[in-house]
Amino acid sequence: MRFHEYSVNSRSGHVIGKSKLKCAIIGSVQYPFDYYHFSARFSIKFAFSSKISHIGFEVSWEISRRKLEMTSRERVHAALRREPVDRIPIFMWFHPETAILLGEVFEIPSSMVATVMGNDVLQTWVGNNHAMEGIVHERQGETHWDDWGVEWVKEGAFNQIRHYPLLNASEEEILNYSFPYHKMNELLSNMDPIMERSMEMFIGCDISPCVFELLCRLRGMENALLDLVAEHLAPRVLRERAAEFALRQAELACERFALDWLWTGDDVGGQLAMMMSPSCWRAKIKPLLEPIFQLGKSHRLWVAYHSCGSIRPIIPDLIEMGLDVLNPIQSNCPGMNPFELKREFGKELTFMGGVDTQELLPNGTANQVRSEIEKLVEGMTSDGGGYILAASHTIPPETPLENIFAMYEAVGVTEEEIRDRAAAIRSILHKP
Numbered sequence: 001m002r003f004h005e006y007s008v009n010s011r012s013g014h015v016i017g018k019s020k021l022k023c024a025i026i027g028s029v030q031y032p033f034d035y036y037h038f039s040a041r042f043s044i045k046f047a048f049s050s051k052i053s054h055i056g057f058e059v060s061w062e063i064s065r066r067k068l069e070m071t072s073r074e075r076v077h078a079a080l081r082r083e084p085v086d087r088i089p090i091f092m093w094f095h096p097e098t099a100i101l102l103g104e105v106f107e108i109p110s111s112m113v114a115t116v117m118g119n120d121v122l123q124t125w126v127g128n129n130h131a132m133e134g135i136v137h138e139r140q141g142e143t144h145w146d147d148w149g150v151e152w153v154k155e156g157a158f159n160q161i162r163h164y165p166l167l168n169a170s171e172e173e174i175l176n177y178s179f180p181y182h183k184m185n186e187l188l189s190n191m192d193p194i195m196e197r198s199m200e201m202f203i204g205c206d207i208s209p210c211v212f213e214l215l216c217r218l219r220g221m222e223n224a225l226l227d228l229v230a231e232h233l234a235p236r237v238l239r240e241r242a243a244e245f246a247l248r249q250a251e252l253a254c255e256r257f258a259l260d261w262l263w264t265g266d267d268v269g270g271q272l273a274m275m276m277s278p279s280c281w282r283a284k285i286k287p288l289l290e291p292i293f294q295l296g297k298s299h300r301l302w303v304a305y306h307s308c309g310s311i312r313p314i315i316p317d318l319i320e321m322g323l324d325v326l327n328p329i330q331s332n333c334p335g336m337n338p339f340e341l342k343r344e345f346g347k348e349l350t351f352m353g354g355v356d357t358q359e360l361l362p363n364g365t366a367n368q369v370r371s372e373i374e375k376l377v378e379g380m381t382s383d384g385g386g387y388i389l390a391a392s393h394t395i396p397p398e399t400p401l402e403n404i405f406a407m408y409e410a411v412g413v414t415e416e417e418i419r420d421r422a423a424a425i426r427s428i429l430h431k432p
Contacts, residue, residue: 072120073260076202080302080324080350082385087412088377089202090389091121091352096136096157097397105401106422108429116421118413121388122194123204123263126187126249128214132159134190147180147187150217166218166238174234177218179245184252191257198258205253208265208306210246211239211288212275218242228276228284243288250292254299261304261325262296264289269309271333278313286317293322304352308393310334315341319348328353330392339379342386351380352388355407361391361399366406373410 069086070078076089094102094113102117103110125134131146137154145151149165166174180187191205209217215224215238227235250262268275268285276284296303304325305318312335318326326349329338338354355361360372373389380387389411395404405415 071200072122073198073200073202076120076260076388079385079388082383085385088381088387088389089120090118090408090411090413092117092119092390093394095394095396098395098399101397102404106419106426108422108425112425116418116425118408118418118421120202121204122197122201123206124190124194125206125208126190126253127207127209127246128217129206129208130187130190135159147183148214148218161217164218164220167220167223169219171232171234174238177238177241179241181245181248184249188249188252188256191253195257202260203258204261204263204304205250205257205259206263206265207246207249207253207292208263210264210266210292211243211285212268213266214242214246215239225276228280239284239288243292247292247295250295254295254301259299259301261302262292262299263304263306264292264296265306265327267306267308268314269307269311269330269333271309273310273334274313275309278317281314282317286314286321290321297322310336312336312341315345315349319345323349325350325352325388327351328390328392331356332358332392338376342380342382346380346383346386350386350388353390353392354380355389355391357391357393357396357399361403361407362396364403366400366402369403369406370410373407377411 072089075085075087078085079089092114094117096110099110099113102113106113106116108116124130128146128148128150131144131148131150131152135144135146135152137144137159140154140156143151143153143162144159145163149163150161151163152159153162154160166177169177194201194203197203212224212228215227218224218238219227227238246264250264253259254262266285266289268281274281293303293305302324303322304327305323306327308328308330310330310333315326326341329341329351330336331338331354338351341349341351354376355373360369364372377387377389405418408418409415
């Protein structure tokens with residue numbers, strides 16, 4: 001960037017020229033969790049006469065540094081591309097009771113806790129997960145029926161299934177079951193509020209559960225597992241129709257909204273192993289899930305997939321299908337050590353998760369939390385990126401507040417910054 005100034009003055013028969021040249025050299029470098037902007041400026045001043053009886057010359061310079069702040073959208077895209085970021089992107093989920101506690105600490109509604117804590121991803125449910133997580137009851141025992149015919153009841157902090165619509169259904173009843181296409185526009189409208197922030201936030205659309213987990217909610221888990229090994233027509237048709245519904249939801253979402261990723265998912269992993277054999281998954285689930293992945297890729301979106309538990313045997317399949325982001329990386333499950341997964345699949349996959357919510361967060365000290373998170377981030381960004389900070393499950397309510405702040409401090413988000421955001425929200429909420 002160059003700036004030039006010239007002036008010519010006539011004095012006593014001599015022409016005196018004055019020239020001032022300013023140049024700027026701008027560069028950037030990545031420090032651990034901090035992306036800085038360096039600028040070096042210098043100016044050269046000189047004066048001369050036509051007889052060259054006088055030459056004057058002065059040089060001055062200055063180097064300054066300031067921290068660049070990326071938008072959340074820029075930050076997540078950069079991490080996925082393994083480019084420098086100002087800090088590690090965050091997509092943290094909070095147990096409902098944790099959100100209430102933090103809301104009380106910051107004196108804000110619990111629904112705004114994720115924003116205050118610095119989440120970079122903003123997404124919502126347009127599939128059956130909306131019925132499980134998006135509808136919140138105030139009192140224990142309150143119920144609702146969703147558009148799939150599932151009855152939910154609040155038990156503890158979460159909604160649990162009380163009625164499975166196809167639990168004891170005959171083959172004819174299964175074949176006659178209708179998915180809620182007539183409610184699809186209403187379900188997709190859940191995206192409308194978050195699209196207002198699409199310029200600065202990384203936007204996701206959650207269409208999960210896509211196939212197997214939805215069948216568990218319709219038929220019950222035992223029946224859903226037995227259906228995978230049955231050769232009957234009805235179970236196969238039900239699987240195909242579940243996938244077709246998810247595919248149509250994804251198609252409409254990709255057409256209507258400016259998304260950054262398509263969020264898919266099915267819980268097919270248990271605490272020790274997969275719920276079905278990998279070969280069974282490849283034969284019965286993979287062919288139905290792959291078109292959904294490919295639809296996201298055809299719209300040039302990142303594709304994310306969620307499955308709790310141990311799913312190590314099918315990770316190569318997920319990559320082959322076009323997966324970009326795997327969540328939640330429950331490190332206490334066999335085969336799910338995040339560092340080993342990074343070494344083996346880090347060139348193809350971004351990982352989101354890996355923060356231990358069973359032992360480290362609720363039971364560790366703040367120093368232990370800070371140290372372990374720093375190690376986790378260092379190992380998971382060994383190739384320059386490819387990691388989003390997230391817990392292996394929701395942050396439990398028994399987690400000490402200092403441990404939560406220590407986790408965020410480890411990635412450059414200070415308690416002061418969090419409290420400042422909370423104060424800004426309070427001022428907006430309390431404005432007359």
